[in-house]
Amino acid sequence: MAAPTITDRPVRRPALSPSRAGDFKQCPLLYRFRAVDRLPERPTRAQVRGTVVHAVLEELxxxxxxxRxxxxxxxxxxxxxxxVRAERPEFSELFAEGDPEQEEWLASAEGLLDGYFGLEDPRRFDPDARELLVEWELPSGVLLRGYVDRVDVAPTGEIRVVDYKTGAAPREVGEAKALFQMKFYALVLWRLRGVVPRQLRLMYLADRQALAYQPEEAELARFERTLEAIWDAILxxxxxxxxxxxxxxMCDYCDHKALCPAFDGTPPPYPGWPEPDAGAETPLDRVD
Structure with missing residues (x-):
């Protein structure tokens, strides 16, 4: 049998992820740089450490x-x-060969795991899903896509959505951003499973704090309309x-500040709306 051509292969439609939706809310040009131009960004040690911790908690x-x-x-x-290095070879550039700081960095990852055990005892339950890819198409045609760190289901059928954060618990603005992400997951799980999650739980491992939120059906319905409005604006x-x-x-932390007209920069020529997938979300997006 002849090998399939590119046109024979399945195409992933443009989608909206919580991270990219957050980018557009924060700065439409940032969304373009990440989702359309797909400009490279140098990962930080803190981000990659978060990816390692997430991998450990999944395997645990x-x-x-x-x-456990x-x-x-x-x-x-x-x-x-x-x-993680085998999957993303560019992460190896974070440390030179024999760099003693790598051992300190790995020890700090162990400290974050100690923070996790200060928040819950994983011997007492089994999650329903880990690193779960969820997708749902809204009636308007918006395709939602994201990865959920963990889904727990009680014997009574109640659903809890859990997200690990390897940074410290945020102030009000950061908390709102985190809840936006969790409502996104709650909405998709509600549509997929027909049950509104009973609890959204954010676990901040650095300072051993947990934030719990109980969404309501009417609230998620309003949030659905918010996502549709964001997608319409993106289109x-x-x-x-x-x-x-x-x-x-937040511009002080942007890798693309030199290309921004707000700081006398010039963006690259617009390449046009991307196909097939404008909503990719990476593990680094979910660790803060």
């Missing part, structure tokens, strides 16, 4: 309950770092190429 629940203890989790850090900008900057204090 594949172990028998009795083995702090010492065993620490043993998983080194192998998880090896896997309008996509057709015209008019992705405007929205300067804020």
């Amino acid at each position: 629940f594949s172990l028998p309950p009795a083995e 203890v702090p010492d065993r989790a620490r043993e998983l850090v080194g192998p998880a770092w090896d896997r 309008r900008a996509g057709r015209s190429g008019d992705f405007r900057p929205n300067p804020s204090r």
Whole structure:
């Protein structure tokens, strides 16, 4: 049989992820740089450490309950770092060969895992899903797509959505951003499973704090309309190429500041609306 041509292969439609929706809300030009131009960004050590910790926590629940203890989790850090580097070779550039700071960095990942065990005992339950890809198309045609760190289902059928954050618990603005992400997941799970999640739980491992939120059906219905409005705005900008900057204090942390007209930069020529997938979300998007 002849090998399939490119046109024979399945195409993933443009989608809206919580991270890219957040980008557009924060700054439409940032959305363009990430989702349309797909400009490279240099990962930070903190981001990659978060990816390693997420990988350990995912693997932890594949172990028998009795083995889900702090010492065993620490043993998983080194192998998880090896896997992450194998999947994303560019992460190896974070440390030179023999750099003593790498050991300190891995030890800090172990400290975050200790923070996790200060928030819950994973021996007491088995999650329904880990690193779950969820997709749902709204009646308007908006395709929602994202990855959920963990879904727990009680014997009574109640659903809890859990997200690990390797940074410290945020102030009001950061908290709103995190809840936006969690409502996104809650909406998709509601539509997929027909049950509104009972609880959205954010676990901040750095300072051992947890934020719990109970969404309501009417609230998620309103949130659905919010996402449709965001997508409509993205499509309008996509057709015209008019992705405007929205300067804020977050600009100090943007990898693309030199290309921003708000700072006398010049964006690259607009390549047109991307196909097949404008909504990609990476593991680095979910670790803050």
